[in-house]
Amino acid sequence: MTDAYALTFRLKTDSSYAERLESLEKAIREESPGEWWKETTSFYLLRSEKSASGLVDHLYFNSEFNASKDIMGVINLSKKEHAHKGTFSDSDWENILKAR
Numbered sequence: 001m002t003d004a005y006a007l008t009f010r011l012k013t014d015s016s017y018a019e020r021l022e023s024l025e026k027a028i029r030e031e032s033p034g035e036w037w038k039e040t041t042s043f044y045l046l047r048s049e050k051s052a053s054g055l056v057d058h059l060y061f062n063s064e065f066n067a068s069k070d071i072m073g074v075i076n077l078s079k080k081e082h083a084h085k086g087t088f089s090d091s092d093w094e095n096i097l098k099a100r
Contacts, residue, residue: 002047002049003048003049003078003079004078005044005075005076006043006044006075008043008044008073009065009072010070011024011042011069012066012069014069016064020065020066020070023063024059024063024064024065025038026063027059027062027063028044031046031048031050031055031058032046035047051076051081052074052075052081052083053081055074055083056074056083056085057085060085065086069086070085071084071088072084072085073088075097080100082097
């Protein structure tokens with residue numbers, strides 16, 4: 001069974017930005033072929049059979065996402081789980097999601 005996810009990300013703007021963005025979006029489309037939504041900037045709704053941490057790891061290892069300069073957050077909308085990759089400077093991500 002697939003779960004619904006919200007995915008948000010920020011890629012650092014530098015000389016490899018376009019390649020990292022293209023590879024991340026390709027990995028997202030491959031993970032959720034046929035059903036995903038992306039009409040706002042750096043945000044996707046998608047389906048996956050993976051756990052939140054499994055989805056983050058899959059996108060990380062199947063793209064050029066660079067955790068030393070980029071951030072990605074995934075929220076499982078079907079279950080109370082979430083995961084992220086990269087260094088979040090604002091602890092509110094965890095604080096807000098723990099309250100779910």
